[in-house]
Structures are given as structure tokens and as C-alpha cells.
Amino acid sequence: MAGTFLCAVTALFAACGAGNGAGQSVQTAKTGQAERAEEETETEQSAMTETPGDTSGEEADVSAEDVESAAASGQDGNANSETGENAAPTEMPEKLCQAKIRHYYGGILSQVMAVYQLPDMELGVGVWGKDTLDAGEMAENCFAVADVDQDGREELLVRWTTTTTAGSLEVVYDYNPVSGELKNEFCAYPLLTYYDNGVIKAGWSHNQVPPAEFWPCTFYQFEPEENSYVEIGSLRAWDDIGEEWDFPTERDVDGDGTVYEMVKAGEEYSDYDSDYEGFQFNQADVDEWLGGFMEGAQEIPLVYYPMKHESFADFTPAYLRMLAAEAGKERTDTASDLGLFILKEEYFLDAAQTLLSEKYGVVMEQPDPAFEEWTVGSKDGKELFSFEALNAGHIGYKGERFEDVTIFGIYPGMRVDSAWEKLQAYGFYASSYTEVENCLITGEGFGNISIWFSAEDNVVTDITVGPYCAFAG
Numbered sequence: 031m032a033g034t035f036l037c038a039v040t041a042l043f044a045a046c047g048a049g050n051g052a053g054q055s056v057q058t059a060k061t062g063q064a065e066r067a068e069e070e071t072e073t074e075q076s077a078m079t080e081t082p083g084d085t086s087g088e089e090a091d092v093s094a095e096d097v098e099s100a101a102a103s104g105q106d107g108n109a110n111s112e113t114g115e116n117a118a119p120t121e122m123p124e125k126l127c128q129a130k131i132r133h134y135y136g137g138i139l140s141q142v143m144a145v146y147q148l149p150d151m152e153l154g155v156g157v158w159g160k161d162t163l164d165a166g167e168m169a170e171n172c173f174a175v176a177d178v179d180q181d182g183r184e185e186l187l188v189r190w191t192t193t194t195t196a197g198s199l200e201v202v203y204d205y206n207p208v209s210g211e212l213k214n215e216f217c218a219y220p221l222l223t224y225y226d227n228g229v230i231k232a233g234w235s236h237n238q239v240p241p242a243e244f245w246p247c248t249f250y251q252f253e254p255e256e257n258s259y260v261e262i263g264s265l266r267a268w269d270d271i272g273e274e275w276d277f278p279t280e281r282d283v284d285g286d287g288t289v290y291e292m293v294k295a296g297e298e299y300s301d302y303d304s305d306y307e308g309f310q311f312n313q314a315d316v317d318e319w320l321g322g323f324m325e326g327a328q329e330i331p332l333v334y335y336p337m338k339h340e341s342f343a344d345f346t347p348a349y350l351r352m353l354a355a356e357a358g359k360e361r362t363d364t365a366s367d368l369g370l371f372i373l374k375e376e377y378f379l380d381a382a383q384t385l386l387s388e389k390y391g392v393v394m395e396q397p398d399p400a401f402e403e404w405t406v407g408s409k410d411g412k413e414l415f416s417f418e419a420l421n422a423g424h425i426g427y428k429g430e431r432f433e434d435v436t437i438f439g440i441y442p443g444m445r446v447d448s449a450w451e452k453l454q455a456y457g458f459y460a461s462s463y464t465e466v467e468n469c470l471i472t473g474e475g476f477g478n479i480s481i482w483f484s485a486e487d488n489v490v491t492d493i494t495v496g497p498y499c500a501f502a503g
Contacts, residue, residue, distance in 0.1 A: 056150040056212040128184065129349040130207040132175065133473060135186040136345035139173060140475030142188060143337060144501035150214055153190050154197025167192050169336035176332055178202060178224040179215060179252040189220045189334060195235055204257060216259045227327040228252035230259055240275055240306055242267035261295035262323060268309045284312045292319055339476055346477035350457055357455040368425050369438035369495050372479055379423045386415060390433055424496035437495050444490045449483060463500060474500035
């Protein structure tokens with residue numbers, strides 16, 4: 031009997047979770063640089079090793095209304111948890127806003143690591159016929175979280191290089207935690223420099239002919255109204271290297287041995303057939319052109335982190351702990367909330383069993399020797415709790431409310447609408463991966479939580495909760 035129930039629970043959580051990120055929608059910005067990256071060459075990239083923004087110890091001064099609004103939106107947009115309809119955008123405090131943004135970005139990074147996908151594109155994997163990456167190879171890719179477009183909100187930069195040059199890229203995502211919109215602001219070959227005036231200098235994948243030491247590049251300007259980058263123009267050079275190339279000495283007015291081509295957005299590049307007539311500008315012309323949009327601009331110093339879970343492991347827990355702290359202000363029974371152990375304890379199953387046995391005298395036993403991972407908790411001969419030590423672990427609570435024990439504020443016997451309200455305060459929203467009623471998640475990436483409950487006559491009967499990731503299993 032225990033084995034049958036165990037399989038049922040495992041199947042249920044698979045229905046609540048296994049997916050490929052289809053729940054994430056994204057607006058995409060396309061650039062000419064993405065097309066240039068189709069040519070194959072190699073580039074070097076480095077990855078820093080510190081952990082970004084550990085906010086686990088921070089406390090935010092946020093109101094219950096702010097938290098409820100933030101919790102209702104989740105990984106797949108600012109939607110009503112029960113109906114799926116878009117909720118009205120609401121302001122939220124800065125710390126909660128940042129935590130929710132990073133929580134969402136953690137979902138994207140989880141998807142990258144687990145299934146080699148971004149919300150709006152698949153990623154090329156390896157070279158020479160390889161179609162998987164080991165942990166060391168994955169960590170050669172990297173990411174950064176910073177406000178590169180200078181709009182006051184952090185963007186996610188994903189740099190992917192463990193593939194051919196044609197598949198190498200760096201993409202800039204912006205997530206709006208109020209509207210729930212994810213926007214692909216920019217994507218190009220991963221040779222980018224970001225400036226504090228909202229400009230990106232995007233190096234080309236190849237140093238195209240004619241020959242020059244200067245590396246060709248295209249400049250882009252962030253447009254707030256479009257929430258994306260638009261092309262300003264490109265710059266490339268031609269150096270006098272001797273007889274191999276017929277350098278146009280007559281155009282080299284300043285005599286420094288270099289002439290430039292400046293191509294504004296929408297204009298054509300010159301080529302061999304036109305004798306590269308576009309290369310007619312000198313250094314003073316370049317300085318004047320660049321000064322029109324780059325004067326006083328400073329490069330934004332960025333830290334890129336290796337693509338591994340440790341680099342963003344606290345993104346989701348920090349957000350969920352922030353919501354839990356605010357939700358707990360309205361409660362007096364949080365010490366007996368089994369769900370909170372998932373947020374606080376590495377071995378949450380042991381912690382929950384210890385609480386129930388030592389404080390309430392609940393008897394723990396393993397009814398089926400063939401399933402050592404399955405434990406039930408009973409009181410006065412009545413089975414009330416169950417614990418599964420497989421698939422990251424799950425806690426079950428059924429039948430009737432026992433003392434003041436809850437799971438994220440809910441318990442058997444509570445009305446369904448009240449249970450939804452409680453769970454929303456902790457960041458839960460309806461899973462888009464299942465048609466099962468009353469299956470909720472806190473997000474799609476590593477470190478999230480899934481909860482399911484059954485109901486009769488609009489009253490909660492059984493509850494099951496455990497760690498969750500949409501891209502696992």
C-alpha cells in the first residue's frame with residue numbers, strides 16, 4: 031500500500047512540474063550583430079567566481095499588500111493564480127523588486143543549465159559532434175546581473191560560448207516584476223562593451239577585410255520607449271600594410287596610415303567592387319562622430335559568474351524568505367509550519383519529523399520494509415503525516431488539522447479560497463504544466479517549491495509539498 035501511494039505522489043509531482051520552460055514568454059529584439067555571428071571564429075571569455083548579491087541576511091521593509099502583489103505573479107508573468115488572467119500592475123519596494131527579478135533570472139539560468147535553452151531560443155551545444163556539456167564545460171559559459179541599460183532595473187546577461195562561433199552569443203534580458211513582461215533587449219556575438227549612457231559597443235566575430243589592427247564594431251543605443259537597443263552605426267578601419275593591399279594614400283589626409291569607414295544604421299558597406307570607397311574618414315572624423323553619442327561615457331564594470339548553480343543558488347531562496355518573513359508577521363503559529371522547514375533546513379524531512387515527534391508525540395514508522403524512503407507519522411493510531419525521501423523529498427498532511435501544525439499556513443479542513451490566499455502570500459501561483467487542480471509552484475528554476483492539495487466540498491483534505499524545478503525529472 032505504501033509503495034502504491036509513493037508512486038502516485040511521484041507521478042503527481044511530475045505532472046506539477048516537468049517541463050521545458052514553455053511557460054515563459056518573451057519579447058525578442060533582433061540585431062544585425064546576431065546575423066554576423068554566423069561566421070565561425072574563436073573568441074576568449076573569462077568568468078569570475080564570486081557569488082552575486084547574497085541577500086540571504088537582508089530584511090526588506092515591505093507591506094503585506096506589496097508582498098501579495100509580488101507573490102501572485104510568479105515565474106510566468108503577473109497573472110492571477112487561479113484564473114491565469116493578468117493582474118493590474120502594482121508598485122513594490124525596491125528590495126522586493128530586486129529579489130523578484132533575481133528569482134526570475136534564476137529560473138532562466140536553471141533552464142540554461144538543465145536543457146540548454148533560453149526562454150526564446152535553443153542554445154548550440156559543443157563542437158565536433160558533442161551534444162552535452164559536463165559541469166566544467168558548462169561553467170565556461172557565464173552570466174552577469176547588472177543595470178546595463180541604465181533604466182534603474184537589473185538585466186540578466188547570458189554569455190554562451192561552448193559551441194561554434196555561429197552559435198556563440200551574449201543576450202540581454204530585462205524582466206519587469208510589476209507587469210511580468212520579459213524582454214530580449216539585445217543579442218549579439220559575445221564581444222560586448224556596455225557604457226553608462228546606454229550604449230553597447232558590439233565587436234564583430236571577424237576582422238573583415240581590408241586589414242586593420244582596429245577591430246570592427248557596431249554601436250547600439252538603448253531606447254527606453256522600446257525597451258530595446260537600436261543601431262547607431264558601425265566602424266571599421268583599413269591600415270597601410272604595404273604592397274599586398276593597394277592602400278588609398280590619397281584618402282589618408284592625416285598621414286597616420288589608417289582610414290576608416292563609418293556606416294550609419296541602414297546604410298550599405300563598401301566592398302571590393304567599389305574599391306572600398308567608404309574608407310574615406312580620418313581619425314578626426316571618427317572622433318567627431320563618436321563624440322556625438324559617446325562623449326563623457328564610461329564603461330560599466332561588470333562581473334561575470336560561471337554558469338553553475340552555486341553562482342545563483344541564493345536568488346530564489348532570498349526572494350521566498352523575504353515573502354515568508356512578511357507573511358509570518360500576521361501569524362503566531364510559524365514555529366509549527368512544516369513548509370517553512372524547506373526554506374530553512376537542508377534536511378527538512380528530518381527537521382519536520384523531529385518537531386512532530388518531540389513536541390506533539392507523533393509516532394514515526396516505516397510501514398513497508400521494501401520502501402525505506404517512506405515514513406508515516408501517526409497519533410492515537412491515526413495516520414496524519416507522510417514523508418518521502420525520494421525526488422528531493424516531500425511532506426504529506428492529510429485528514430484533519432492536527433494541533434496548530436500547518437504547511438505554509440494551510441491545513442486539512444481549511445476552505446480552498448482561504449488556502450489559495452495563504453499560499454499566494456508565500457509566492458505560490460498556479461502551475462502551467464498540469465491540468466490538476468490546486469497544484470501551485472513558486473517558480474520554475476532550481477530552489478523552488480511545489481504544493482498540491484485535494485479538496486472535497488471546497489474544503490482542503492490532503493496536502494503534499496516539496497522542492498521543485500520545472501526542468502528536472
